[in-house]
Amino acid sequence: MKPAANLVERAMFILLRVLSYAVIVFLVVMLAYIFKKGFSSLSWEFFTEPPRSEMTQGGIFPAIAGTFYLMVGASVLSIPVGVVTAIYLTEYAQSPGLVKLIRLGVNNLAGVPSVVFGLFGLSFFVTFLDFGTSIAAGSFTLGLLNLPVIIRATEEALLTVPGTYREASLSLGATRWQTIYRIVLPSALPGILTGVMLSLGRAAGETAPIMFTAATFYSPDLPGSLLSEVMALPYHIYVMATAGTHIQATRPLQYGTAIVLIMLVLVLNMAGLVMRYRFKKRMRGA
Amino acid sequence: MKAGSLSHRSIIYDRVLSRGFLFIGMSCLAVLMLIMLFLFKEGLPLFKTVGINDFLLGDAWYPTSAPERYGAFPLIIASLFVTLLASLIAVPLSVSLAVYLSELAHPVVREIVKPVIEIIASIPSVVIGFFGMVVLAPWMQETFRLNSGLNVLNAAIMLAFMAVPTIASISEDALSSVPLSLKEGSYALGANRWQTIRHITVPAALSGIWTAIILGVSRVIGETMVVLMVAGGAAIIPWSPFDPARPLTANIAAEMAEAPYGSTHYHALFAIGILLFFLTMFFNVVAGFLSDKYQFKES
Numbered sequence: 001m002k003p004a005a006n007l008v009e010r011a012m013f014i015l016l017r018v019l020s021y022a023v024i025v026f027l028v029v030m031l032a033y034i035f036k037k038g039f040s041s042l043s044w045e046f047f048t049e050p051p052r053s054e055m056t057q058g059g060i061f062p063a064i065a066g067t068f069y070l071m072v073g074a075s076v077l078s079i080p081v082g083v084v085t086a087i088y089l090t091e092y093a094q095s096p097g098l099v100k101l102i103r104l105g106v107n108n109l110a111g112v113p114s115v116v117f118g119l120f121g122l123s124f125f126v127t128f129l130d131f132g133t134s135i136a137a138g139s140f141t142l143g144l145l146n147l148p149v150i151i152r153a154t155e156e157a158l159l160t161v162p163g164t165y166r167e168a169s170l171s172l173g174a175t176r177w178q179t180i181y182r183i184v185l186p187s188a189l190p191g192i193l194t195g196v197m198l199s200l201g202r203a204a205g206e207t208a209p210i211m212f213t214a215a216t217f218y219s220p221d222l223p224g225s226l227l228s229e230v231m232a233l234p235y236h237i238y239v240m241a242t243a244g245t246h247i248q249a250t251r252p253l254q255y256g257t258a259i260v261l262i263m264l265v266l267v268l269n270m271a272g273l274v275m276r277y278r279f280k281k282r283m284r285g286a
Numbered sequence: 287m288k289a290g291s292l293s294h295r296s297i298i299y300d301r302v303l304s305r306g307f308l309f310i311g312m313s314c315l316a317v318l319m320l321i322m323l324f325l326f327k328e329g330l331p332l333f334k335t336v337g338i339n340d341f342l343l344g345d346a347w348y349p350t351s352a353p354e355r356y357g358a359f360p361l362i363i364a365s366l367f368v369t370l371l372a373s374l375i376a377v378p379l380s381v382s383l384a385v386y387l388s389e390l391a392h393p394v395v396r397e398i399v400k401p402v403i404e405i406i407a408s409i410p411s412v413v414i415g416f417f418g419m420v421v422l423a424p425w426m427q428e429t430f431r432l433n434s435g436l437n438v439l440n441a442a443i444m445l446a447f448m449a450v451p452t453i454a455s456i457s458e459d460a461l462s463s464v465p466l467s468l469k470e471g472s473y474a475l476g477a478n479r480w481q482t483i484r485h486i487t488v489p490a491a492l493s494g495i496w497t498a499i500i501l502g503v504s505r506v507i508g509e510t511m512v513v514l515m516v517a518g519g520a521a522i523i524p525w526s527p528f529d530p531a532r533p534l535t536a537n538i539a540a541e542m543a544e545a546p547y548g549s550t551h552y553h554a555l556f557a558i559g560i561l562l563f564f565l566t567m568f569f570n571v572v573a574g575f576l577s578d579k580y581q582f583k584e585s
Contacts, residue, residue, distance in 0.1 A: 009480035013390060019382035023450050024399065027406050030417050081313050088311035092304050104574065105315040111501075111570035112321065112563060113508025115535045119542075119559040123324040127547065144317050151314070175300040198408070205410025208510040208535070212542050234412040234511075241416055242515060251420070258413050269408040273401050 034262065038255025046256055050220040055240060056249045060257050065222055066135075066230030067204050067264070070214060073139025073226075074146055074203040079196060081143075082150025089151075090158040091180055110148035114208040117145045121213035134227040138214020145209055146199040153195020157188040160283045190279035197272030201265040207234040217243075233261040325563055329556030332356070336550070341557060347521040347532075349541065349551040356554045358561070360523045364438070364531035367524055368513060369506045371442035372449060376506075377499055379446065380453035384495075387454070388461040389483055400455075407451035415515035418444040423516065432528055434518060439527035441517040445506045453502035460494020461487060497577040504569035508562060510535040534558050 045059050052058035085102070093099045121141030131137040161184050169179040185192075207215075215235035223230050237257050240250045332341065336356045344357020383403070387396050422443065423435030464487050472482040488495070518530020519540065532540070538555050545551040 005478055005481065009478050012480050012484075016382045016386045016390060019379050020386040020399075023379055023383055023406070023447070023454075024402060026447060027402065027409075030414075030421075033421060034413070034417065081310055084307055084310045085313060088307040092307050093311070102311055102314060105318050107574055108567055108570050109314050109318055111504055111508070111566045112318075113510065113535060113566055115508070115510040115538050116321070116325070116559050116563050116566075119328075119538065119556055120321045120324055122542070123328045123556070124320065128324070147314060147317065175296045177300045177303050178296065201408055205408070205412070207410070207412045208539055211539060234410055237412050237416055238511065238515065241419060254416065254420075258416055261410055262413055265408050265410055266405065269405060270401075273404060 041256035077143030086154035157191020384457035456498035
C-alpha cells in the first residue's frame with residue numbers, strides 16, 4: 001500500500017505544480033507578446049502627439065491625458081468618501097447590525113458588474129444630472145466603482161494599527177477624533193495609500209463604465225472643461241481594435257497603447273503592493 | 287492646544303463628526319439603492335410594450351428590424367454558456383494554484399507567486415480581450431479550421447484567466463486558515479501529505495473554496511470587455527463552444543451607443559442591466575453567506 005500511496009502523492013504534486021505554473025506561463029507569454037509587438041511603436045512622438053491620418057499615424061497623448069483626468073476625478077470622489085466610511089466602520093460604529101448592513105452594501109457594490117455602473121452613470125450623471133458625456137460623469141462613475149476598493153484597503157489598514165496606540169492616546173485625554181486624526185490615520189497611512197494606488201489602477205484600466213459616460217473616439221485637443229468628453233487609453237485600444245476602417249494599419253499603435261496602459265496599471269499596483277508589504281512588516285514589528 | 291484636550295468644544299466636535307461619519311458611512315448603501323432605482327426607472331418601461339416572458343424566453347433579439355423583437359434568451363444562454371465553460375477551466379487551475387501555494391510551495395516561491403497573481407488581477411480587461419482577439423483567435427481559427435476564432439471557447443479561456451486570481455487567492459486564504467492541529471492529527475495517523483490535503487485540508491476549507499468559486503463566477507458573468515471583443519457577437523443561441531455568441535454584458539456595451547434615449551431599445555438594454563444586477567447580487571449574497579460559515583480563526 002505504502003509505495004502506491006506515495007506514487008499517487010508524487011503524481012498529484014507534479015500535476016498541481018504544472019497547473020499552477022501554467023497560469024503564470026500564460027501571463028508571461030501574454031505580456032511578452034504584447035511588448036514584443038508594440039515596442040517598436042513607442043517613441044517620443046507616440047507619447048506627446050495626438051493621432052493623425054485617421055489614427056494610423058501620430059501618438060496617443062490625448063488618451064493619456066484623458067485617462068489621467070479620469071483617474072484624478074474618480075479619486076476626488078472615492079478617496080474621501082471611502083476613507084471616511086472605513087473610519088466609521090472600524091473606529092466609530094457601535095451597533096454590529098449596522099456594521100453588518102454597511103459591509104453587505106460594500107460587498108454588493110463591489111460585485112456590481114462594471115457595465116451596470118456604466119448604465120447607471122449614463123442614466124444618473126449623464127442624463128438625470130445633465131452632465132452630458134463628460135469627464136465629470138465618467139469620473140463619478142469610476143469613483144463609485146472604486147469605493148469598495150478604498151473602503152476595504154482602508155479598513156484593513158486601520159485594523160492593523162494596534163489597539164494600544166488608541167488606548168495610549170485616549171488615556172492622555174485626547175478625544176476619539178483627535179486620536180484618529182493624530183495617531184491612527186498617520187500610522188495607517190501607508191496601508192490607505194495602497195488602496196489609493198489600487199483604485200487608481202482600476203480607474204485607469206476600466207472601459208465599460210466610461211464607454212457611455214465619458215469616452216470619445218477622437219478629439220485632437222485636450223478637454224476644455226469638466227463637461228467635455230475625453231479620449232482614454234482603454235477605450236482607445238477597444239475602438240482601434242474593433243472599429244474604424246484601418247484595423248490592420250493601426251495594429252502597431254494598438255499594441256503600443258496596450259503597453260502604455262499595462263505599464264501604467266502595473267506601476268500603480270506594484271507601488272501599492274510594495275507599500276502594503278512594508279506597512280505590514282512595520283506593524284508586525286510594532 | 288490648551289491643557290484640557292477634553293475641552294467642551296472638542297467633545298461636541300467629536301459628537302458632530304461621529305454623526306457626519308455615520309451619514310457618509312451609509313453612502314455605499316445609498317449608492318446601491320440609487321443604482322437600483324435608476325435601473326428600474328429606465329428598465330421597467332420596457333414591460334409596457336414587451337411581456338416579461340417574451341423578454342426572458344423570446345428567442346430573437348432584433349432591436350432594429352421591423353417589427354422589433356426583444357427576446358433576451360439567446361443572450362442569457364450565451365452568458366451562461368461562456369460562464370460555465372470559463373468556470374470549468376478556471377476552477378481546477380485556481381484550486382490547484384491555491385493548494386500549491388498554501389501546502390507545497392517553498393515560502394520564497396510563495397512570496398513571489400502571490401504578488402504575481404495580484405498582477406494578473408490588475409491587468410485591464412480590455413488588454414485581455416485584445417490579446418484574445420489578436421493572438422488566440424487567429425491561432426484557434428487555424429488550428430481548428432474554423433470560420434472565426436472569435437467564439438465561446440476563446441472568450442471562456444480569456445475569462446478563466448481573469449477569474450483565476452479571485453478564486454485562487456480566496457481559496458488560498460481558506461486553506462491557510464485550516465488549523466495545523468487537524469493536519470498534524472492526520473499525519474500522526476500515518477497519512478502522507480497528499481492524503482492529508484485530499485481528505486483533511488481541502489474538505490475543511492471547502493466552504494471557503496466555494497465562496498471563492500462563486501465570487502469568481504460572479505466576476506465572469508459581469509465581465510464585459512472580454513466577451514465584447516472575443517465572443518463573436520452573434521445574438522443567436524450558441525450550440526457548441528466554437529459558435530459565436532453575444533452575452534448579456536456584451537450586448538449592452540455593443541448597442542447602447544445606437545439606442546436613442548427613451549426608446550424601447552434603450553429600455554430593453556437597461557432591463558438587461560437589471561437582470562445582471564440581480565444575478566450578480568444573488569451570487570454575492572450566497573458567497574457572503576458561505577464565507578460566514580468558515581471562520582476557523584475564531585475557534
